[in-house]
Amino acid sequence: MMEQGMGFQEALEEVRRTTVFTTHTPVSAGTDVFPFAMMEKYLAHCCQDLGLDHRQFLDLGTHPQQPEAGFNTTAFALRMSRFANGVSRRHGEVAREIWGPLWPERPTEEVPIAAVTNGVHLPTWIDPHRLQPLFDRVLGPDWRERQDEPGLWDKVEEIPDEELWRLHQELKVRLIDHLHKRARPRWERRQVSAHNVIAAGALLDAKVLTLGFARRFTAYKRPDLLLRDRNRLKRLVTDPLRPVQIIFAGKAHPADTEGKRLVQEVFRLCQDPEFAGRLAFVEDYDQALASYLVRGVDVWLNNPVPPLEASGTSGMKASMNGTLNCSILDGWWIEGFNGKNGWAFGEEYSGEGDRFPADAEALFRLLEEQVVPLYYAYNGGIPKGWVRRMKESIKTVAPLFGTRRMVREYVERFYVPALGLHPNGTVS
Incomplete structure (x- = not known):
């Protein structure tokens, strides 16, 4: 120029x-x-x-x-x-x-x-073999084109509880089977020790409440939030009546020394027989593995140091599949959480300095007092309170946190004015 x-x-x-x-x-x-x-x-x-x-x-x-x-x-x-x-x-x-x-x-x-809050591509991340056909039937075959209409998703309430729970259990079994298949060849080829095979998820059980933590490993995302109180974590995961298992996955940036240390710390804990195979770290995290996890775990954990999580998108992907978020109030979850579609913690902390102990205590209490009891509160063969939250999660997150809404917002608020266009596409 x-x-x-x-x-x-x-x-x-x-x-x-x-x-x-x-x-x-x-x-x-x-x-x-x-x-x-x-x-x-x-x-x-x-x-x-x-x-x-x-x-x-x-x-x-x-x-x-x-x-x-x-x-x-x-x-x-x-x-x-x-x-x-x-x-x-x-x-x-x-x-x-x-x-x-x-x-x-x-x-x-x-x-x-x-x-402009981030969004994710619904047809990519919602399970294509079970949930999308279900939505075709309940929402109508044009739901992908109408995905950003909140009223459309109210029809999720029409899904029979038993059917939604059964489909979720199938996705969970699919996840656990996939992790078992990844671990077994290593043992057969004697490439790793038994401890490493167990750490990779060989003892995971599809009947157990399953938490997922999968994202980039770096200090502010705090993958170790539950790990510092080993005794309390052990009681949580090895409870004989209401056990819990946690699946970790993720990579650290090559230059992030602390992130790499956290990967090692988590993996070592997953190897420890004390935890009876209830902790697993899955290597080689990628988009394919992420799709299994967001669809198959019961709860999606997210516990960064506020306000360092700009948005986060993995929790959106999980919610649309009926996986419930248990997240600190930061990023997109401040907008997404309504008190009935998952759980939030950390809002009570208002002090200065290291908030790690307070947040760890809040998360442990939330899991022990609300999440675990609700999951195991079966009535007529299914945990009806849990399924109610699953439906609330799908119908509130799907219309507001998809890329269709996000792109429309960018176009209307920024791209059209930047190009000097009227909303109808004509030049101003």
Whole structure:
């Protein structure tokens, strides 16, 4: 544009007019910051060709509170965008606090960073062999095209309790069988010890209440929240009348030393005979394994340090399959939780410093006093209170946390205005 005769400021405004930027994490490791010397080395010729003072360009990526830190790519993107957003309402609030210094003249609530909550693709993540045919029958064969209509999902209440529970049990058996099949060949080939085979899930039982924790392993996501009180965890999982089992899965970033240590810690605990094979760590976590887990476990655990979970999407995938979330109130769950479609904890903590002990206590109490008793409260062959929550989970999460709603929101709020279009698609 400058080659066509535009001045720098004019070209800047033209780029900004049609640019939309989404920030995906409040965690500092998610923002690339490059040394100014490196930026000058690789971009000096561009500035020279455009007749642009290099300092003028570098200022676009300079954080006012950290002027010597380097070229901040998120600060640059925010300054170069007409619209910016976080990926949940809470993340939008946090992003406005973090990046408010870029607009020192504005109060935090007026910092121009909005929020569009993430969504997931329903046809990909809802079980295609059992639940989608069920929804075809109950919601109508066009439910995929109407998925963001909340009223449509009220029909989930028409599903017989016995049928929904039976289908969930089939998905759970499918998950456990899959994990057994993964573990067995290793033992047959004598490639691993018996302890490792058990740690991979060889003793998991489809009749037992099953919790799932599967995501990237990193410190703020706290995969070890239940592990530090070993005696209490042992009592929970080995209860003779109401046992619990926990399946862990996930990988750490190669450069995340603490994340890799957490993987090792969890795996060692899963090997411990004290826990009677009720803890499992499944290796090689990928999308295929995730699909088994979100459909087959009973409860989806999520316990990051607030407010560091920008959104989270695995819990959405689980909820749409009738798997109940048990999550700290952060990210998308602040919007998704209604008191009847899962469980929340952590809201009572208001102190400073390490909240780990308080959150661990809250999660243990929630599991011991509410989750476990409800699962094992059978009436007429099924846990009716549990199934009631399953239905509430499906009908409240599916219409609001799908990609159809998310994309529509991006288009209407940002893309259409950025392109200078009217809502009907004509040029303004």
